[in-house]
Amino acid sequence: MAVLLFFILIGALFLSNPPYTNLSSDINFFKGLGQVIGFQKRDLDRMVKRSKHHSAPPKKMEGLVDGRYLKVCINELEGGAFLKWKIDIQWACKNPYAIDLQMQPETTLSSIGKQLGMQDVEVFDERLDKAYLIKCNHRQFPLQQFSTDFSQRLLSKQEVTSTIQVKEKNVHYSDIVYLPKESMIDYISFLVDTNKLLVEMVDNWQPLYKLNQA
Secondary structure: OHHHHHHHHHHHHHHHOOOOOOHHHHHHHHHHHHHHHOOOHHHHHHHHHHHHHHOOOOOEEEEEEOOEEEEEEEEEEEOOOOEEEEEEEEEEOOOOOOOOEEEEEOOHHHHHHHHOOOOOOOOOOHHHHHHEEEEEOOOOOOOHHHHHHHHHHHOOOOOOOOEEEEEOOEEEEEEEEEEOHHHHHHHHHHHHHHHHHHHHHHHHOOOHHHHHHO
């Protein structure tokens, strides 16, 4: 009787948590993405090993890309023809002048706040200024250089959901998007490259008083 009960419990667990059947396909997808981004083979092998050990699709890849630490996290939230994805990208940076930057979608409340004098940095890109509340502790920081490619791609979405933060030694990007899986490699590689541009700006920028001293 005890043996029968044991097998019934095992069967119930199996039915409630069926084995993951798309593991090989998802591993190949993430490996392909990692290769396009530029992750080293040993970092991708570590990701594959972790995925196989847990019998779960990869959700994170991390390591050095072009000499900088990069972490990319991708979670599939919903299925369907256009999948819902949660994307987080984190680049390490040097940030020698302690730039503190926040870009978050404009809301009704923040729009009212801007009219009442809430700190907001204008990048003189009408679409970007309208879509985002932008705060930066260095008002000289040339966000205009970053805004063109970023605004053309991301503001084409119906709803702006992405956030960008430069804090201490990290540039962090977060977003939720609806895309078919076959479009993800191109989209995420674009995001990685665009945020790398911001990293390079943060690391290489000098305030005016430093330039005047040179």
